[in-house]
Every structure is written in structure tokens, then in C-alpha cells.
Amino acid sequence: APAHGVLMTSATLTDGGDWSGAITRSGAARLEVQPELFAAKSPFDYPNQAQVLIVTDVPRGDIAALAGAYARLIEASGGGVLGLFTAIRRLRAVHGRIADRLARAGLPLYAQHVDPIDTGTLVDIFRDDPRASLLGTDALRDGVDVPGQSLRLVVMEQVPWPKPSILHRARRMAAP
Structure with missing residues (x-):
């Protein structure tokens, strides 16, 4: 209730796909207003420089x-x-x-x-x-x-993602 606006940014928010997963994971689907979305192309030439x-x-x-x-x-x-x-x-x-x-x-x-x-x-x-x-x-x-x-x-030294917890599994099951 006290928030007048929220800004969320990430270099990988859409994971290379569309915005639906990001909207669901962020909780924006539960807002009364539709989120405003913007994507900018990376200035880094990954195929040729990485x-x-x-x-x-x-x-x-x-x-x-x-x-x-x-x-x-x-x-x-x-x-x-x-x-x-x-x-x-x-x-x-x-x-x-x-x-x-x-x-x-x-x-x-x-x-x-x-x-x-x-x-x-x-x-x-x-x-x-x-x-x-x-x-x-x-x-x-x-x-x-x-x-x-x-x-x-x-x-x-190894993949940096944690093992799924009970909370992680519950969130995945609750996601539409």
C-alpha cells in the first residue's frame, strides 16, 4: 500500500523467452495494473567476443x-x-x-x-x-x-545455483 511504484530490472529477466515467466515469477501478474515492459539489446557481441x-x-x-x-x-x-x-x-x-x-x-x-x-x-x-x-x-x-x-x-568452480528447497518446490507447484 505505501509503494507508489516499483522498478525491477535484470539482464536475464526473460531468460531468452517471452515476458510471461518473468511476470509470473515477479508477482506482477497479481497487480491490478498491467506492468510496463521494456527490453534493450545487449551492447556486448556475445557470439564473437565470448x-x-x-x-x-x-x-x-x-x-x-x-x-x-x-x-x-x-x-x-x-x-x-x-x-x-x-x-x-x-x-x-x-x-x-x-x-x-x-x-x-x-x-x-x-x-x-x-x-x-x-x-x-x-x-x-x-x-x-x-x-x-x-x-x-x-x-x-x-x-x-x-x-x-x-x-x-x-x-x-561449480554451478552457482542452490539445490531446490521445500519453498522452491512449493513456489513451482503454485505457479500457473
């Missing part, structure tokens, strides 16, 4: 292999890596294994949950040094903007 690789030779739970893979990818790209983790414990373990190696190669490595610096400042430091890399969790995955040459590679 590549997705799925690595299948790092065994699940093998921290040494995971750390080795991260180090090799950061070295190969000359920094500019945003490494995303689904668990703080794995992030810290990988950071601990590769930080010295990368420092000796002149590639600064920063990490959320390791460095005693707030996330915004870590992102600023990463953005300002194209040879730096940054490790983090969902706060970095869900809303970091690093334009230019400072971000050249995103590495995710």
Missing part, C-alpha cells in the same frame, strides 16, 4: 587440482580473472595454495573473505589493475561491473 568452456578433468573435491587449474588459468590470461566460488571454505583453500605462486609471477590476487577489505574496495582494486585477479562468492557473482580490460575471464 567463449564458454566446461572443464571436466578436475575431480570434484580435489582442492589441489582445483587450485592448480585456477593458477594456470590466471597465469595464461595474465590476470584479469574473476574467480567465483560457491563455498567460502573452497575459496580460502584455493587462495592459500596459489597466492604466493601468482605473486612471484607479478599477478596480484585478491579475495573476498580473505583480505580484510570490504567487497566494494576489492572490486575497485581489481578494476584498476588489469594484471590483478579477484576471488569471491555470490556477492561478486550477482552484481559486479568491471568494464574494459580488467575483466577478461570468469571462472566458476
